[in-house]
Amino acid sequence: MFTDTLADRFGRTITYLRLAVTDRCNLRCTYCMPTEGVVSLNHSDILSWEEMECLVRLLAGIGVSKVRLTGGEPFARKGVLPFLLRLSNIPDVKQLHITTNGVETAAHIPQLESMNLTGVNLSLDTLVPDRFARITRRSRFTEVQHTLAALLQSTIPLKINTVVQFGLNDDEIGEIAMLAKSHPIEVRFIEEMPFNGLVGETFACTNHWIERRLQSLFPGLQRNESQAGTASLYQVPGFQGQIGVISGAERTFCGSCNRIRITADGQLKTCLYDGGVLDLRKLLRTGATDDDIVSAIRQAVLRRFVDGHAAEQVHPSDKKSMSQIGG
Numbered sequence: 001m002f003t004d005t006l007a008d009r010f011g012r013t014i015t016y017l018r019l020a021v022t023d024r025c026n027l028r029c030t031y032c033m034p035t036e037g038v039v040s041l042n043h044s045d046i047l048s049w050e051e052m053e054c055l056v057r058l059l060a061g062i063g064v065s066k067v068r069l070t071g072g073e074p075f076a077r078k079g080v081l082p083f084l085l086r087l088s089n090i091p092d093v094k095q096l097h098i099t100t101n102g103v104e105t106a107a108h109i110p111q112l113e114s115m116n117l118t119g120v121n122l123s124l125d126t127l128v129p130d131r132f133a134r135i136t137r138r139s140r141f142t143e144v145q146h147t148l149a150a151l152l153q154s155t156i157p158l159k160i161n162t163v164v165q166f167g168l169n170d171d172e173i174g175e176i177a178m179l180a181k182s183h184p185i186e187v188r189f190i191e192e193m194p195f196n197g198l199v200g201e202t203f204a205c206t207n208h209w210i211e212r213r214l215q216s217l218f219p220g221l222q223r224n225e226s227q228a229g230t231a232s233l234y235q236v237p238g239f240q241g242q243i244g245v246i247s248g249a250e251r252t253f254c255g256s257c258n259r260i261r262i263t264a265d266g267q268l269k270t271c272l273y274d275g276g277v278l279d280l281r282k283l284l285r286t287g288a289t290d291d292d293i294v295s296a297i298r299q300a301v302l303r304r305f306v307d308g309h310a311a312e313q314v315h316p317s318d319k320k321s322m323s324q325i326g327g
């Protein structure tokens with residue numbers, strides 16, 4: 001078995017994989033894709049569950065201990081639960097998470113709970129049904145509400161992801177943040193990033209705007225300095241949970257980035273902005289050995305860019321949708 005860890009030439013060790021299990025989705029969020037959606041991959045171009053499991057096992061053998069399933073919408077692909085169960089039995093995978101829009105999630109929560117999933121991130125941009133329909137271009141709020149209620153009652157650690165859009169939900173920050181008052185959850189407000197399948201947009205709700213808004217709503221807000229990860233976390237006196245702000249534009253966390261991504265069609269991304277640096281599907285389907293694959297991954301990680309700005313210079317953003325990247 002492999003023993004060395006996976007590290008880049010800047011001394012960053014990779015321990016976290018975000019695996020997009022599909023590019024398909026049952027919503028059409030305005031910040032993620034255009035009205036007509038994006039062209040879906042052919043089924044044969046998407047990694048099979050067996051191929052994905054093989055990659056997770058290889059990565060777990062070189063130090064990847066946290067895996068997050070994402071998409072598209074993970075629950076839009078048949079077979080995600082048995083897949084999660086198999087991953088939960090890989091001893092070196094210590095943390096197993098999923099990011100979901102909640103539309104088809106509620107019914108699966110007891111099973112997620114019984115496999116000791118270490119976290120669910122639920123995307124929730126509004127608590128108002130009409131707004132939900134406007135933001136996601138689908139009327140599925142009731143299902144998401146059921147998922148939220150079931151998750152709040154479950155033992156699974158929960159984080160809420162709210163992308164803040166000016167004129168759509170910027171006035172709901174306070175109400176959504178209040179979910180962390182009576183529940184030990186993390187409510188994270190996300191600065192919109194330019195991955196909505198279009199080009200050349202700028203966004204009004206920056207992370208600074210969100211932070212100022214939170215400070216005016218919750219004057220006792222205090223920064224939690226002992227944090228790790230992409231969110232700046234805050235505590236409000238009397239709240240059981242925490243509030244987070246995730247900056248998309250500044251990329252201040254690149255220096256400690258421990259994550260890689262694999263897209264649904266098997267492209268390895270060592271940075272959100274690198275456009276894909278290794279075709280793992282091709283390796284898997286042309287008889288590469290485990291050693292070949294691990295060695296190719298190591299080489300790709302060694303070529304990793306110093307930060308997202310450098311990656312973007314080499315791979316300027318095209319009309320990518322976050323559903324094709326996995327968030």
Ligand code: SAM
Nearest residue numbers: 031032071072073100101123161192193322327
């Ligand atoms: N469909 C699932 C969901 O929405 O939770 C998982 C995939 S989605 C691409 C993963 C995360 O990316 C979600 O929390 C979503 O809010 C976030 N996201 C999508 N587009 C974004 C954008 N343009 N800027 C910032 N976050 C975005």
Ligand code: SF4
Nearest residue numbers: 025029032072101323
């Ligand atoms: Fe689908 Fe998630 Fe993108 Fe919304 S953010 S369209 S739920 S993939």
